[in-house]
Amino acid sequence: xxxxxxxxxxxxxxxxxxxxxxxxxxxxxxxxxxxxxxxxxxxxxxxxxxxxxxxxxxxxxxxxxxxxxxxxxxxxxxxxxxxxxxxxxxxxxxxxxxxxxxxxxxxxxxxxxxxxxxxxxxxxxxxxxxxxxxxxxxxxxxxxxxxxxxxxxxxxxxxxxxxxxxxxxxxxxxxxxxxxxxxxxxxxxxxxxxxxxxxxxxxxxxxxxxxxxxxxxxxxxxxxxxxxxxxxxxxxxxxxxxxxxxxxxxxxxxxxxxxxxxxxxxxxxxxxxxxxxxxxxxxxxxxxxxxxxxxxxxxxxxxxxxxxxxxxxxxxxxxxxxxxxxxxxxxxxxxxxxxxxxxxxxxxxxxxxxxxxxxxxxxx
Numbered sequence: 442x443x444x445x446x447x448x449x450x451x452x453x454x455x456x457x458x459x460x461x462x463x464x465x466x467x468x469x470x471x472x473x474x475x476x477x478x479x480x481x482x483x484x485x486x487x488x489x490x491x492x493x494x495x496x497x498x499x500x501x502x503x504x505x506x507x508x509x510x511x512x513x514x515x516x517x518x519x520x521x522x523x524x525x526x527x528x529x530x531x532x533x534x535x536x537x538x539x540x541x542x543x544x545x546x547x548x549x550x551x552x553x554x555x556x557x558x559x560x561x562x563x564x565x566x567x568x569x570x571x572x573x574x575x576x577x578x579x580x581x582x583x584x585x586x587x588x589x590x591x592x593x594x595x596x597x598x599x600x601x602x603x604x605x606x607x608x609x610x611x612x613x614x615x616x617x618x619x620x621x622x623x624x625x626x627x628x629x630x631x632x633x634x635x636x637x638x639x640x641x642x643x644x645x646x647x648x649x650x651x652x653x654x655x656x657x658x659x660x661x662x663x664x665x666x667x668x669x670x671x672x673x674x675x676x677x678x679x680x681x682x683x684x685x686x687x688x689x690x691x692x693x694x695x696x697x698x699x700x701x702x703x704x705x706x707x708x709x710x711x712x713x714x715x716x717x718x719x720x721x722x723x724x725x726x727x728x729x730x731x732x733x734x735x736x737x738x739x740x741x742x743x744x745x746x747x748x749x750x751x752x753x754x755x756x757x758x759x760x761x762x763x764x765x766x767x768x769x770x771x772x773x774x775x776x777x778x779x780x781x782x783x784x785x786x787x788x789x790x791x792x793x794x795x796x797x798x799x800x801x802x803x804x805x
Contacts, residue, residue, distance in 0.1 A: 442726060445671040446513075453512045454504075461521030466772035469522040469779075478596045479524040481553075487527050488553025496535035496553060496665075496732045500541045503534070503773030505742035508727035508735075512672040516723075517611060522779055524634070526558060526594050533557040533602050535732060536613060536662050540650030546600060546614055553600040557615070560590040560639050561663055570604070570663045570788065577605040577612055577646060586614055586620075586646040587783055592786060594796075595625050595637035597722020601642065602649065604659045606761075613658035614646035620643065632775075632782035637689035661733045666742035666787050668726060669749035674783050675723050678716045678747075678754045682775040685712070685758040692763075705761060712757050715750040722746055745793035748784035753781045 452546065453746035464483075466511065472478050487493055495511050497503020515528045534551045536559075537544040558663075563574055575588020586605050600617045616623060622644035627635045651658035686709065692699045692800065699705055726739050756793035759766040766773050797803075 442744050450513060454512055454517065455587075457492075457514045457517035460487070461523060464521040464523045466522055466775050469633070469775055470772075471522055476635045479526065479595065480562035481734055482598075483523075483525075483778050484525045484530065484556060485553035487525060491508075492527055493530050493534050493553055494538075494551035495531050497538040497547070503538060503551060504777050508668060508730060508732055509724065511669065511732075512675075512723055512727045513601045513685050514769075515669055515672035516676040516679070519678075519779075519783075521679040522680075522775055526556070526776040529558045529594055530556055530674055532662065532665040532669055532733065534652075536602055536649055536658065537615070539652045539658070539733075541751065544647065544649060546615060548601070549619075552664065552796060556597050557602060558594045558598045559662055559666055560595075560601040560603045560616075561659070561666065562591050562593075563589065565591060565785075566792070568792075569638045571657075573604040573606050573611060573659065574640050575603060575605040575641065577607040577614055578647070581608070583781045584614060584646045584648055585643045586616060586641050587622075587643055588641050590639040590641075592750065593639045594634065594786075595627075596627070598637040601637075601639060601800060602662060603646065604662070611657050611659035613649040613651075615649055616641060616644050617686075632730060634782060654731065655733045659733070660737060663787065664735035664737055665732060667740040667744040667793070668718060668723070668730075668735060670783050670786055671719075671743045674747040674751040674780060675716075677717050677776050678719060678751050681755045681758040681773060681780075682712050682716050684773055684776075685709075685761050688762055702750045708757055708761060708788070712754050715754050716786065719743075719747050720752045736771060738797055741793045741797040741800060744788065745790045748790040751780040751784055752777075752790075756798055764768060767778045 454741040491504045494503030495506050499505040507695050518527050537547040550557045576584045602613050612622050621640040624640045625637045626639045628735050726743050764774050765771050
């Protein structure tokens with residue numbers, strides 16, 4: 442798919458490419474056994490570039506751009522195995538900016554001096570993300586939330602945007618990391634990033650109002666997360682493909698370049714088609730939806746497509762590298778591990794297909 446970008450979009454993509462040049466497989470590998478899984482200084486740099494406020498209206502101090510611009514940045518982040526959670530931070534900033542008065546954490550979130558991330562997932566095997574089991578109660582003007590959230594990118598986070606059910610329907614609320622009744626238990630992932638279980642017991646919370654065009658804040662943030670993760674998965678696929686095709690052009694076996702072997706050519710074509718199909722879907726959805734009113738069926742569809750194809754592509758890329766691709770020392774394996782982690786967040790491909798069936802009314 443050929444993108445027709447404006448001059449501003451091309452400048453944005455180029456700046457993201459320069460940012461990614463200082464990342465890459467070597468940097469990602471260095472964070473695997475570290476105390477923290479990303480560099481706070483790099484997150485602040487992303488904030489200085491305006492990316493964390495890319496969806497925030499200009500009236501609230503952001504760039505006031507759209508999903509296409511966010512996808513361009515996150516595509517490059519995926520290509521460079523960027524460890525800083527730029528996508529999750531950007532969509533959290535967008536949520537904090539809603540309502541007549543933006544949340545006090547917005548400025549810190551946009552600048553990257555404080556990391557705020559979504560905490561939406563309650564099950565590893567499905568569930569309805571639009572009807573959270575966590576409960577928000579309000580008494581005497583004070584709101585408190587009780588529930589459990591899984592697979593939260595809590596490493597280095599100062600606060601969380603938690604989905605909960607209330608008397609007025611699903612809501613998003615901000616909960617500080619150090620709030621009373623808040624506990625975290627971390628789990629190391631195959632990618633090296635730490636994901637946590639967030640347990641809330643009557644934790645103080647601030648309700649985040651939805652955008653005027655949104656059905657509700659939970660649906661808006663969930664769909665934003667799916668599109669953001671899909672864009673990053675696209676970048677992972679693209680770089681894995683590029684690395685593999687370069688290898689096929691230089692590796693010789695039996696006196697011939699292995700890229701000349703028909704069986705490997707067929708596998709390469711499949712990789713290319715899957716990557717381009719995902720790219721087309723990501724940018725079509727980005728171009729035809731506003732950040733706060735994404736079609737939920739399309740959001741589920743693109744996450745299912747990107748999750749499935751990213752795993753197939755990165756696995757095939759390892760296979761095409763032969764024995765060296767299976768070693769931990771080669772960077773191609775890092776792309777599979779990143780794809781495994783990203784594809785599981787906020788529901789894997791199977792969960793997204795079930796969600797799509799329900800949203801599209803395909804059940805009997």
